[in-house]
Amino acid sequence: MDVVFTYEPKEDFRVELKREFPDQQFHFCKNVKEAGEILAEAQIAVTMGEDLTPEILENCQQLKWIMVTSAGLEKMPFDSIRERGIMVTNARGIHKIPMAEFTLGLMLQHAKKFPVIGEQEKEKTWSRRIGSAELHDHVLLVLGAGAIGGEVARLSKAFGMKVIGINSSGEAKDHFDEMYTFEGMDKVLGSADYIVSVLPSTKETRSLLTIDHFKAMKESAAFINIGRGDLVEEEVLLRAAGDHLVEKIYLDVFKDEPLPADHPFWEEESITITPHVSSITEHYMPRALSIFKTNLLAYHNGEELINIIDTERGY
Amino acid sequence: MDVVFTYEPKEDFRVELKREFPDQQFHFCKNVKEAGEILAEAQIAVTMGEDLTPEILENCQQLKWIMVTSAGLEKMPFDSIRERGIMVTNARGIHKIPMAEFTLGLMLQHAKKFPVIGEQEKEKTWSRRIGSAELHDHVLLVLGAGAIGGEVARLSKAFGMKVIGINSSGEAKDHFDEMYTFEGMDKVLGSADYIVSVLPSTKETRSLLTIDHFKAMKESAAFINIGRGDLVEEEVLLRAAGDHLVEKIYLDVFKDEPLPADHPFWEEESITITPHVSSITEHYMPRALSIFKTNLLAYHNGEELINIIDTERGY
Structure with a gap:
């Protein structure tokens, strides 16, 4: 099962992830464009929430779950997501x-x-x-x-x-x-x-x-x-x-x-x-990715994920 | 009974004091030098705590109580004060x-x-x-x-x-x-x-x-x-x-x-x-003077004052 990141988390986290989920295939891409072909085959996508479009989703027929490692969901194409029945989770609570x-x-x-x-x-x-x-x-x-x-x-x-x-x-x-x-x-x-x-x-x-x-x-x-x-x-x-x-x-x-x-x-x-920094500290990404790991484990075990977004309401 | 301030509190406080203690004679002086003659006859002195010397105290034979409207007492001439049996109170607790x-x-x-x-x-x-x-x-x-x-x-x-x-x-x-x-x-x-x-x-x-x-x-x-x-x-x-x-x-x-x-x-x-401002806010003097008023009332009623300083230890 392929997991595609549309951004590159820090190396220590990438190493940690591979170690904790050895059976999982991770792809860390610079951006959504680079993710292209791999994303088209992936079941799980991890994004900052500002790079997915209806066109991109059209190409991702395997996609079951999108993890947004932020809280802002205004730019998510929820209409396409809902049509396709893709699950969305985010990093709410860490802010x-x-x-x-x-x-x-x-x-x-x-x-x-x-x-x-x-x-x-x-x-x-x-x-x-x-x-x-x-x-x-x-x-x-x-x-x-x-x-x-x-x-x-x-x-x-x-x-x-x-x-x-x-x-x-x-x-x-x-x-x-x-x-x-x-x-x-x-x-x-x-x-x-x-x-x-x-x-x-x-x-x-x-x-x-x-x-x-x-x-x-x-x-x-x-x-x-x-x-x-x-x-x-x-x-x-x-x-x-x-x-x-x-x-x-x-x-x-x-x-x-x-x-x-x-x-x-x-x-x-x-x-x-101030340049939109109220939530940004050294702890931001570790906390967001910790939610992702919790959910990835739940996903594998067929348990319910946390921070599931109501794609109708958009939050 | 004369109360001498060796500094000038704001007008609204001076008015308030005279209104609340109509039988009391208040003297608000610019500094300890200006207080000179009046201080020599006063029973009660109110100071910021940095202007009294053994020489000045020598001239104040009526002095029974010194109210220091700050917390710093390093510059108080405690040896002379103790010899003369003068009571000292301060504004501790407001900082x-x-x-x-x-x-x-x-x-x-x-x-x-x-x-x-x-x-x-x-x-x-x-x-x-x-x-x-x-x-x-x-x-x-x-x-x-x-x-x-x-x-x-x-x-x-x-x-x-x-x-x-x-x-x-x-x-x-x-x-x-x-x-x-x-x-x-x-x-x-x-x-x-x-x-x-x-x-x-x-x-x-x-x-x-x-x-x-x-x-x-x-x-x-x-x-x-x-x-x-x-x-x-x-x-x-x-x-x-x-x-x-x-x-x-x-x-x-x-x-x-x-x-x-x-x-x-x-x-x-x-x-x-930062210029020694951690304790200074608009509320400083009102709180310090509120302690003074509490003590002035107690003094008149022959009750025990609050914030009495041990003149031996200096705090």
């Missing part, structure tokens, strides 16, 4: 630790004014009047109260924050002091010192936040988007920044990535750009 | 929240490579290969396991870290997975990814860390000192930085503050300097 750490890091950087201190250091200037704040007793609003949002909430509670969550049901969730639906968001936007979005890209979330939402936020608030770039139209973000509707906007995700060098976001002082 | 937040902020900044991302942003460069790490599953060593060290430990446990503490007794403490004495420190230095010192300046801690301690640390470790600057000789820090014995040294405290503009620390790439 909450790095993404929540990243978010708390940004919140603390904001509160403690580390960039201001860093500029002073370059000037060899010693000034203690930098306006440091605390997370303690401040209010966090989390848009999206799933695994990642829940982990952000849990850590923020440890810092003594009040944590409010928004999701489609508005039902109570662990680590959240209060929950509201999207319709109820207006009631609480004005009380938040930090607004963090971890929302995925769906029909409901695209262009969800308008300029009126930013007008309702505190002028001293920090807005952080580590979910998906299409949550807010770019013009809305530029206007919110230019009019100082909030103190700072932190963006890790964008409509087009990489963000082009001539994009106006780069010039906007109150926008801080 | 743990801001200092622990500051420390976790530095640790996350280090792990997430925010300064690297910040430099890339200035160049309008989108690169995701920044070598981000996590706090999760990493090891923190805290030198000094009192109120502040315990709060750093508590937050670090929330991040899923292993936390080891060092104090003089080596006795078990909440939020620490393991405790060692100073003598036992050598055994654990090499296992730590983060080494944080919150130690005060005492006979035992001055010049405690030597170059051999730094040689025992991981090359990938981050050393953070938010305690007192005399914990490590400056030459030791410069050598540890120059020889890359650790990845980064974060210093918030120094032998001489402010750090002179021509000090070699500023030029050292692997040393990050």
Whole structure:
């Protein structure tokens, strides 16, 4: 049985995989194009989730299972996959630790004014009047109260924050002091010192936040988007920044990535750009591939796989 | 009964104090020099703790109680104070929240490579290969396991870290997975990814860390000192930085503050300097003055004050 990777994992993992599954034939290809002929005969494909098309799948008549070693599934050709009855699994669950750490890091950087201190250091200037704040007793609003949002909430509670969550049901969730639906968001936007979005890209979330939402936020608030770039139209973000509707906007995700060098976001002082790295750490691939190994073993033993995607809903 | 401040708190606090204690005579002076004559007649003095000398005390024959609205007492003339039987209280306990937040902020900044991302942003460069790490599953060593060290430990446990503490007794403490004495420190230095010192300046801690301690640390470790600057000789820090014995040294405290503009620390790439701000936030003075108000009420009612300093031990 052939397993085809449409990218090359690090050597130590390739060795580990061959050692642990000696009867399995692995093919590690540079990209989906190179995978071509081999992929056409393979039963199992492992992908980062952005390279499969209906045309490619048309050629893969043996394919039974696609493992996506990331969480983003927006680019998967689910219509073709469903028609063909191919099973899809992904690496969901491995993002909450790095993404929540990243978010708390940004919140603390904001509160403690580390960039201001860093500029002073370059000037060899010693000034203690930098306006440091605390997370303690401040209010966090989390848009999206799933695994990642829940982990952000849990850590923020440890810092003594009040944590409010928004999701489609508005039902109570662990680590959240209060929950509201999207319709109820207006009631609480004005009380938040930090607004963090971890929302995925769906029909409901695209262009969800308008300029009126930013007008309702505190002028001293920090807005952080580590979910998906299409949550807010770019013009809305530029206007919110230019009019100082909030103190700072932190963006890790964008409509087009990489963000082009001539994009106006780069010039906007109150926008801080990070290159979609909230989930990337040295532990990312080992964790994703560990899920793959668990599933590969289950597949061989005829047991149920974990992280199976509903190809109708797409998540 | 006269209360003399040797510094000027913000107006809203002065108003609040007069309103809450209408029978009390308050004098808010710019500095201890301006306080001169009035201080000589006062029963109660409120100071930041760095301006009283034996000569000044000699002139203050009515003085019964000194409230120090900080935690640092190294510059207090305790011999004269003890001879005269003056009571001293301070603001201890208000530092743990801001200092622990500051420390976790530095640790996350280090792990997430925010300064690297910040430099890339200035160049309008989108690169995701920044070598981000996590706090999760990493090891923190805290030198000094009192109120502040315990709060750093508590937050670090929330991040899923292993936390080891060092104090003089080596006795078990909440939020620490393991405790060692100073003598036992050598055994654990090499296992730590983060080494944080919150130690005060005492006979035992001055010049405690030597170059051999730094040689025992991981090359990938981050050393953070938010305690007192005399914990490590400056030459030791410069050598540890120059020889890359650790990845980064974060210093918030120094032998001489402010750090002179021509000090070699500023030029050292692997040393990050913050201007003794770990405890300073907008909440500092309100909390310190709240302790003063509690004590002023107790003083009037003949009740026991909180945060009384043992003038023999000096803390």
